[in-house]
Amino acid sequence: MIIITRFTTGTYVARAKGLNVTASCAESARRAAERVAEKLGRNPDLLQLEDSDTSGQTFSLPETSDE
Structure with a gap:
């Protein structure tokens, strides 16, 4: 899963790519992604920073199986 964050109007906004889930946080991009x-009921400790540039940050979250 890919989570993309952007800084806009004083807060970080994160969204899960392909899903209709968003969150915002004034603290940091990582916290918004968490x-x-x-x-989504996933473990935020597994987030990995994939890319960072002036427009935002991209995090990945490994897929897990419940089997």
């Missing part, structure tokens, strides 16, 4: 993971 909130998206939490909303």
Whole structure:
């Protein structure tokens, strides 16, 4: 899963690519991405920073199987 964050109007907004899930946080881009993971019932500790540039940050979250 890919989570993309952007800084806009004083807050970081994160969204899960391909899903209708968003979260925002004024603290940091990572924390906004963690909130998206939490909303999806996933472990936010598994987030990995993939890319960072002036437009935002991209995080990945490994797929897990419940089997």
